[in-house]
Amino acid sequence: MSTRTLEWIVERVLLLCALLSVLTTAGIIGVLAVETFAFLRVVPVLDFLTGTEWTPLFSSQKFGVLPLIAGTMLVSAIAMVVALPMGLLSAVYLSEYAPNNLRRVVKPILEILAGVPTVVYGYFALTFVTPMLQQVFPTLSGFNALSPGLVMGLMIMPLVSSLSEDAMQAVPRGLREGSYALGATRMQTALKVVVPAAFSGITAAFILAVSRAIGETMIVAIAAGQQPRLTGNPFVPIETMTAYIVQVSLGDTPQGTIEYRTIFAVGMLLFVMTFGLNLISTWLRERFREEYA
Amino acid sequence: MRKHADRLFQALSMATLIIALAALGVLIFDIVKDGGSRLSWQFLTNIASRNADEAGVYHALMGSIWVILITAALSLPIGVAAAIYLEEYGTRSRVARFIELNIANLAAVPSIIYGLLGLGLFVRIMAMGQSVMAGASTLALLALPVVILSTREALRTVPSTIREGSYALGATKWQTIWNQVLPMALPGILTGLILALSRAIGETAPLIAIGALTYIPFAPDGIWSKFTVLPIQIFNWVSRPQPEFKVNAAAAILVLLVLLLTMNAVAVVVRDRFQSRGRG
Numbered sequence: 001m002s003t004r005t006l007e008w009i010v011e012r013v014l015l016l017c018a019l020l021s022v023l024t025t026a027g028i029i030g031v032l033a034v035e036t037f038a039f040l041r042v043v044p045v046l047d048f049l050t051g052t053e054w055t056p057l058f059s060s061q062k063f064g065v066l067p068l069i070a071g072t073m074l075v076s077a078i079a080m081v082v083a084l085p086m087g088l089l090s091a092v093y094l095s096e097y098a099p100n101n102l103r104r105v106v107k108p109i110l111e112i113l114a115g116v117p118t119v120v121y122g123y124f125a126l127t128f129v130t131p132m133l134q135q136v137f138p139t140l141s142g143f144n145a146l147s148p149g150l151v152m153g154l155m156i157m158p159l160v161s162s163l164s165e166d167a168m169q170a171v172p173r174g175l176r177e178g179s180y181a182l183g184a185t186r187m188q189t190a191l192k193v194v195v196p197a198a199f200s201g202i203t204a205a206f207i208l209a210v211s212r213a214i215g216e217t218m219i220v221a222i223a224a225g226q227q228p229r230l231t232g233n234p235f236v237p238i239e240t241m242t243a244y245i246v247q248v249s250l251g252d253t254p255q256g257t258i259e260y261r262t263i264f265a266v267g268m269l270l271f272v273m274t275f276g277l278n279l280i281s282t283w284l285r286e287r288f289r290e291e292y293a
Numbered sequence: 294m295r296k297h298a299d300r301l302f303q304a305l306s307m308a309t310l311i312i313a314l315a316a317l318g319v320l321i322f323d324i325v326k327d328g329g330s331r332l333s334w335q336f337l338t339n340i341a342s343r344n345a346d347e348a349g350v351y352h353a354l355m356g357s358i359w360v361i362l363i364t365a366a367l368s369l370p371i372g373v374a375a376a377i378y379l380e381e382y383g384t385r386s387r388v389a390r391f392i393e394l395n396i397a398n399l400a401a402v403p404s405i406i407y408g409l410l411g412l413g414l415f416v417r418i419m420a421m422g423q424s425v426m427a428g429a430s431t432l433a434l435l436a437l438p439v440v441i442l443s444t445r446e447a448l449r450t451v452p453s454t455i456r457e458g459s460y461a462l463g464a465t466k467w468q469t470i471w472n473q474v475l476p477m478a479l480p481g482i483l484t485g486l487i488l489a490l491s492r493a494i495g496e497t498a499p500l501i502a503i504g505a506l507t508y509i510p511f512a513p514d515g516i517w518s519k520f521t522v523l524p525i526q527i528f529n530w531v532s533r534p535q536p537e538f539k540v541n542a543a544a545a546i547l548v549l550l551v552l553l554l555t556m557n558a559v560a561v562v563v564r565d566r567f568q569s570r571g572r573g
Binding site: 003006007010011013014015017018019020021022024025027028031032034035085086089090092093094097106109110112113115116117118119120121122123124126127128154157158185186187188190191208211212214215216217218221222242245246249250255263264267270271274275278279281282 | 314370374389391395399409410412413437438465466495501502532542543557
């Protein structure tokens with residue numbers, strides 16, 4: 001075999017491996033779509049998307065996904081209340097105030113916080129945070145949206161912090177120096193110059209954080225309960241889309257039944273929501289990169 | 294006045310950081326307090342049991358090791374090949390741009406969605422059943438975006454003079470990559486792989502979705518064997534109402550954290566050796 005043929009073959013093989021990632025996306029969409037269409041042949045799409053009762057595992061089956069969406073949104077919202085301000089403030093601190101050696105110590109610790117397996121956070125939420133909160137709020141149920149929401153916020157905060165900090169670091173020094181030259185303090189420079197200049201990068205980080213919260217599974221599967229409920233009350237048990245998929249996967253629901261197909265329909269919804277958010281986030285980041293290229 | 298506001302703001306932003314770090318401390322302290330006394334040699338060598346005192350994690354630890362080794366074997370060659378294509382061949386082509394965008398988005402797809410893909414594709418269509426192979430294939434797809442991204446970074450650190458020197462001696466593109474670029478980038482690639490695997494080893498949701506069982510009283514004996522892993526065993530124990538099982542869960546978490554710490558330490562050692570060699 002001539003060298004040229006070999007080179008040609010190698011390049012094609014490498015391309016094939018790179019294309020595997022595209023196949024993965026296609027595979028996800030394919031697998032989810034096939035079962036979702038089978039599901040929608042039985043349950044009309046409007047009933048699925050606008051129904052307010054979700055009881056596929058009961059004898060009187062109802063397939064309204066809104067309670068699961070509400071549960072997901074509630075926990076994610078609580079997580080964002082923690083993760084966004086904390087992440088942004090710590091990014092401002094690390095980027096604008098912290099001396100270099102402190103940054104070198106803190107950043108790896110934040111990475112550890114982000115790298116703790118989610119099942120561990122679930123344990124922490126259920127056995128530590130919930131009992132602690134119950135001393136403050138005696139009406140808090142053993143399973144609830146509040147505790148996993150707070151813990152999830154803690155888990156996502158390093159992501160927000162590190163991406164926001166990257167965005168702030170990309171803001172040219174000249175902008176800061178101009179601001180200082182006009183007599184601004186560091187806070188004024190950070191809040192009125194650096195953060196606005198890094199705005200699209202920070203927004204990209206926030207959106208990615210929301211996407212992460214929506215898709216997070218084990219914390220809510222352990223600590224939020226298994227009761228699909230259309231409520232905004234963070235004190236009572238609820239169920240998220242992800243936790244429902246786990247609940248069904250744990251039982252032995254036979255393949256081909258409508259109960260089995262519900263997890264793919266819910267998965268499809270989850271995929272569309274997170275993929276949409278990811279696309280927006282990527283687009284914002286690209287735009288941000290162009291601003292300072 | 295402005296100075297005061299600045300001080301206050303600095304204190305506030307520093308406080309958020311301290312709260313986050315303190316929370317990590319509390320988390321670790323809480324788990325050590327709950328599970329530390331339960332750790333013993335028996336806990337590591339016993340298998341699952343309906344009796345909390347006799348239960349151990351041997352089967353789950355072995356399952357985790359099996360799954361992670363196969364995941365590495367699958368994701369390393371494919372991830373490195375994909376990264377080489379994107380970094381050395383396809384740069385700037387439209388196909389490469391599309392693949393890059395796709396990988397960036399895949400990296401943020403929730404892991405449970407990969408579980409549903411694994412259930413539909415590996416368990417059902419490819420009829421792997423709920424085997425180590427099906428679990429590892431699922432986790433390999435999950436790890437691929439991370440392996441690809443870190444490999445690309447490692448390839449980028451190889452100076453272009455190395456490539457030019459190799460071309461000047463008459464080597465072809467692939468000879469240059471295989472003989473010069475890859476050996477130089479290898480420590481960086483391995484560091485990235487270990488970090489990707491340390492994320493995969495903590496994954497629970499995708500393996501539950503493919504149907505890995507929560508009660509398996511034996512260690513896997515091959516890639517087609519049924520299996521469970523440490524995170525699933527932890528989830529199983531956490532979900533039980535009896536407090537004795539919660540203690541077991543905490544102890545199993547400690548085992549998992551030690552495993553993670555070891556992997557990260559190996560990654561750091563590999564990275565340090567790489568850096569000192571690059572300088573010398």
